[in-house]
Amino acid sequence: MLTQSVSTHEMPRNSKLPVEVGDKFGLIVGRACLVATEFKYSKEEEIYGENEPAEFVYQVVRGAVRSHKLLSDGRRQIGAFYLPGDVFGLEASSNHRLTAEAIINTTVRLVKHSSLEHAAAIDVEVTRRLWNMTAGDLQHAENHMLLLGRKTAMERVAAFLLEMDHRLSAAAMMALPMCRRDIGDYLGLTLETVSRALSELHDRGILDFSGARQIVLRNRQHLRTMSA
């Protein structure tokens, strides 16, 4: 529960509100004349739980977040990873449908869901942008269903590497914030299968490691072919 977290951590403070170009959160917050608050979560901390009321909408500033669903026996499916710039926790209904946790120490900007609702009720453009965001999430989910239902382990790992490369490759190097188990739970595989696939890609010269989570892609075209 966030309100508790607020009290057990530092108090929120207003962010500088740097509305970058292409920053969807900034676009909405700015449009709606809302003030975003910064907040920090430490490694492995829960941000919100499945079925909890959706009190806030979040944007990752620094760090990384995963969202997941659990089966009663502990089997876990990660629906998405959220990296700096990504918005998460936006629900059209009143409750969150997945649990969100910080993968590493993470700073987020957040706005009250209710203020967004209020802004959306009077400004079509705000509603339109919220709809577009949800539609983007849906598109990701549709692609991921194809991956989970029909792709082989190697195809899944290749697709994962290209997705992460696209989303967080600053320089040539890709620094993965998540462990092998997280990757497996995202791809519907075990951590061992993920590890074996990465090792095979390394053996075939398609990627290089400098530490298990520091990866350099050497042949993106080959990966694209492999991801089917």
Added chain:
Amino acid sequence: MLTQSVSTHEMPRNSKLPVEVGDKFGLIVGRACLVATEFKYSKEEEIYGENEPAEFVYQVVRGAVRSHKLLSDGRRQIGAFYLPGDVFGLEASSNHRLTAEAIINTTVRLVKHSSLEHAAAIDVEVTRRLWNMTAGDLQHAENHMLLLGRKTAMERVAAFLLEMDHRLSAAAMMALPMCRRDIGDYLGLTLETVSRALSELHDRGILDFSGARQIVLRNRQHLRTMSA
């Protein structure tokens, strides 16, 4: 392409516009003062293709529709089945992201995407309802990712039966419009595995057949437990 289909079939005519309670399509169309047109597709006919411009939004009146994505080698993932009352083909962006086909002879109501856009641009409530629909699709996709990534064959089939029971059980009998291959491609399984799971459920007295696609559930609670 629909315009071609229109010419090769009967001309569209205005529907009676019976705005039922709880009919989301009716709510939107009515609110936006739009006129819905009825149209028929025959068995196995394509309604729209992946990446085609999203010219229309559809609602099933009679029949059944499936939407899917294909890999280059023909592997197929069905994202959703649409049954009478369901809306499909609604995109926030300008193109369809899956292919939609009629499973059996199907009648749909449709409205121009552009008129919806126009109505949404001036009426927050319309936009809000469109957003809610997309959010509903996203929720279904999130549940389905858990199924595809983490559930066993039997759990998937049990979940499928409960979903269909919930959506199309008129009396006690459930009349499935789709073949075993469609079910398999929806659940990320082969048609043989689906058939074997159904046979086992029959042997265990959890369901009865009267024809391969006429199913009566005898123990829903047991199915609920099995679907994990």
Added chain:
DNA sequence: CGTCCATTTGAGGTGGATCAACCCTAGTGG
């Protein structure tokens, strides 16, 4: 420098896929 995890690697097992008959039923035409 030792402890603790994350990761890798190995060996063997298995759930579901694949390949192959066979069966059932609806539709067709004689």
Added chain:
DNA sequence: CCACTAGGGTTGATCCACCTCAAATGGACG
């Protein structure tokens, strides 16, 4: 009215991609 056919469905036998279990390795951090 019935024989024939075709397509969907079932069932069996075998295979294999991935999981499971186990152990070794490595890297980060006190």
